[in-house]
Amino acid sequence: MPNKNKNKNKKSSNRKINRQKEDEELNKLQDRINNYNPKTDESTISQFDDLPITSNTIKGLKESSFISLTDVQKKTIPISLKGYDVLGTAKTGSGKTLAFLIPVIESLVRNKITEFDGLAALIVSPTRELAIQIFEVLTKIGKYNSFSAGLVTGGKDLKFEKERVSKMNILVGTPGRLSQHLNESIGMETSNLQLLVLDEADRCLDMGFKKQIDNIISHLPPTRQTLLFSATQSDSVKELARLSLTNPQRIGISTDEEISNTPESLDQYYIKIPLEEKLDILWSFIKSHLKSKILVFFSSSKQVQYAYETFRTLQPGISLLKLYGRHKQTSRMETTYKFSNAQHACLFATDIVARGLDFPAIDWVIQLDCPEDVATYVHRVGRSARFGRNGKSLLMLLPSEEDGFLKRLKLHKIEPKLMNIKQKLKKSIKPQLQSLCFKDPIMKYLGQRAFIAYFKSVYIQKDKDVFKIDELPAESYAASLGLPGAPKIKVKGGDSESNKEKKNTSRQVLALSKLDENGEETIPNIDKIKTKYDRMFDRKNQTILSDHYLKMTGNKATTNQDSDDDFMTIRRKDHELNEDELPDLSIPVSKRQAKKALSKKISLSSKGNPTKLKFDDDGNPHAIYELENEEDFKKLGDANEQKKKFVEQEREMMKISDLNDKEVARLKRKEKKRKRKEIEQRMREEDEYYSDDEVIATLGTPDLEKDMVFEEKEEPVNKKPKWFESENNKKDKYDIIEVNEPETLEDLESLTAKLIGN
Structure with missing residues (x-):
């Protein structure tokens, strides 16, 4: 104690x-x-x-x-x-x-x-x-x-x-x-x-x-x-x-109360290109910078999805990643981790990664679409050249955006240099994109969404001196995405602030307050609670939502009656009928007749059971189950004797069928054995043809990681070596071949062929 x-x-x-x-x-x-x-x-x-x-x-x-x-x-x-x-x-x-x-x-x-x-x-x-x-x-x-x-x-x-x-x-x-x-x-x-x-x-x-x-x-x-x-x-x-x-x-507040300075170790460039050449320039840039770490900014998530899926299919030769707001949390974290630890990679992203995130050693920041203001530009390019490291940025400007946005950058003492594009390095991927959209309807749908999203992003910008939607070439831009034509665009009302609030509002809250036709909020009907399956079937974009697909599947009724696409389409109209104009079709019927009409059993009793007929070679009708006449049956002899005779006949037929089945099974086993031997022979020939140093490269992965797989050549089973293949046969530095004395004519022929080959 x-x-x-x-x-x-x-x-x-x-x-x-x-x-x-x-x-x-x-x-x-x-x-x-x-x-x-x-x-x-x-x-x-x-x-x-x-x-x-x-x-x-x-x-x-x-x-x-x-x-x-x-x-x-x-x-x-x-x-x-x-x-x-x-x-x-x-x-x-x-x-x-x-x-x-x-x-x-x-x-x-x-x-x-x-x-x-x-x-x-x-x-x-x-x-x-x-x-x-x-x-x-x-x-x-x-x-x-x-x-x-x-x-x-x-x-x-x-x-x-x-x-x-x-x-x-x-x-x-x-x-x-x-x-x-x-x-x-x-x-x-x-x-x-x-x-x-x-x-x-x-x-x-x-x-x-x-x-x-x-x-x-x-x-x-x-x-x-x-x-x-x-x-x-x-x-x-x-x-x-x-x-x-x-x-x-x-x-840290400057004289004009706004910090818009970029890092000193950042080299800033810009190029002036038409809208329809943006993806071509991006593809050419990535192909010429495969040993770099690149971050590409788009103005919308739909453009990120389309560029990522198409470029991944075309395989530029570098790891491709995508990141935007509507991704699942686990996927976003995984993408962030991969890009942070990658040495050479290309990330397609929206402005969700423009602020605060520290991705190590980014070599190039590419702004495919013009940023909405100077602050967004500064934050985008700030992903590179962090903490004193070197970095580069490239801004792609349309002819309609060049003068206005460069003036705004100059007011904040930011003057990027003009970069010239070498025509030798420029490659066009329009034919490949057109082929992808033609073969895959989902890829076409992604292209349509990217087109609409870009035009909407330009439409909602506040600075109309820089973003001029009327000067955008819609048809040529659609062709550059591989689309056969420019999709229709419907821009809903509302300012950008309300759209941002609606985007960040909980979906459950939005479901509880829906607007009616008069613009007033309606109280949801508690009796009609939607399950997740109801929401799944009510979801608009389940597969491909282009107009021609919906017309083809019959999910959408068209209003243009003169359209050629509506050929063989049935339009049913519901007409209002007045009860006074209808004729009186009522006929007095007794209770017995009504009961007879409604009861299936009583109805069959009067008409008899339904029968089905079959026809012989002469065309005469017979019932399916036709009984033999009793008198004819008695003429043929005793019933027991007929029964024994019938059973014997069936037994003989069963024996014949059994022999046939066994023969078929034997032939199948023989054919299977023959095919197996052919495969073994082919494998032995391939083993003799390929050398030990054969290398097989697996290509086609999304990241183009060229994994080299070395396969060991299997030795043939129970293969007895020839006399000239023994370990005693050695070749010295004077090209003298020591062999045993040939014993048979076959050995002599093999020795002759070997000497001629050497």
Whole structure:
């Protein structure tokens, strides 16, 4: 007993000593933070060791290879540690992620947050990929701390997240899913929240998440610290900062209150090409840069799908990947991981990857479609030349877009160089695309969707001085996609802001509020609940939705009666008939007649059972089951004798049939054996023909990985070597062949053939 008490006392004393050391370290760090002066002390800070942060955080940073501070980190981290609200603006690739993750970890350490204190920090990110990237960096640099952290994004199991979200100290997620948890998750308590981070706030607002962000802020206590990071200072961002920040410290804002500078190590180029040559130029560029890592931006996901499927079929010789918003979460994560770790690859993507994501060592950023504004251009090209690395970008501009967009770039001191296209390297893939669309209706349908999506993306742009939809060549662009003609385009009403909100609204919410013909919201009928099978059959694009396909399958009624496509089409019209004009067809019928007419049994009793006849060679009808006349049967003899005779006849017939079946089976076995011998003989001949160094290359995979498979030549079974094939027969350096003495005429002929061959 005394030993146990001594051990307990030692443990408790050790705990007290450790707590005292931790408190002393935190007090020293707090003194350093309080005495920090941004004007004088900023020049003395160059590495993370110089910051007033805990040793565990420094250890995690070193193991993650984070040593030196960037400019935005020097300015932001010390001020954030002092507890001020921060409104930060910096160019892309400047290290904003660590600028807010380090203050988050240090804030929780200094406030002594434990796993029982609930949610203490909330980090909001616009896209799933960026949220995953932030969470991965957080787990690396904070692995020596005892906090619990969670990642909540759309596309994951909501029930699984609800069971665990209440136990997290730090939550990283997208606005929609975080807002949903704050509204629905019972155990999610925010009264102890210390810090809120809004990363890429301008992108969150551009994507239509304003309502979700407002909802998140309404659930949080006003005494929190807020860090808001944005690439640009638009009016919506200023309004959000006014509502969510208290006396913020503005960091990184230039004189015109907008950062649009591109990395210094980035070489920027542009080319002027017609719309119908874009895919040809892209194909030629990829073919001439097979040893590069390329990121291609499109304006819509439909264009990404079509370009990916067609290029993958044509096989340019490099790994192809695609990434856009409507992908499943697992597929998006897998694509992001593959492209990050690939040395040579080409990723077709939308603007979902234009912000914040750090793909290592991208050589080229290709903008196939003109970006909507300068900020989007800066973020796109910022995927390359990150953290001082070299990179290149190429912008494809139409003749109608060139002057207007280059002027806007020049206003922000961005002047890309004009690149000339070598005609020798230019290749056209229009015939191949036409062939693909002709052979495969699904490929044609993807091309139609890509065509419509591009025209709609140009139509909804606000800057009409750059995007001129009237000057786009529809027919030639459709031909460049391999389509026989330009599809019809129907543009629905509504501004771009409402479309963004509708796109990011839950589908369940949209299903509950549908508009009637008068534009008023209708309450859904609870009795008519749609199952997943009902939704599957009501879905519009199940196969191919071109007009001619729907006419062919009869799924769509056409209104043009003079069309040649409606040949042999039946149009049924429902005419309204008045009851007064109809003749009286009622005839008095007795109960017995009515019962007889309705009863099948009574009806057959009067007419007799239905009979079926068969005809003989002379054309005389006979019943199917015709009984022999009794008198004729008695003339043939005793019934038992006739029975024995019939059985004997049938037995003899069975014996004959059995012999025939056995003969057929024997012939089949013989034929099977003959074919097997032919195959074995052919294999022996092939083994003799091919050498041991034969290499078989498997081609045709989507990524064109030329896997070389070496096949070992099998030795023939029970093959007795000839006399001249023995191991004793050796050939020396004087070309003298030593052989045994031939014993037979066959051996002599073989020796003669061998000598002639040498």
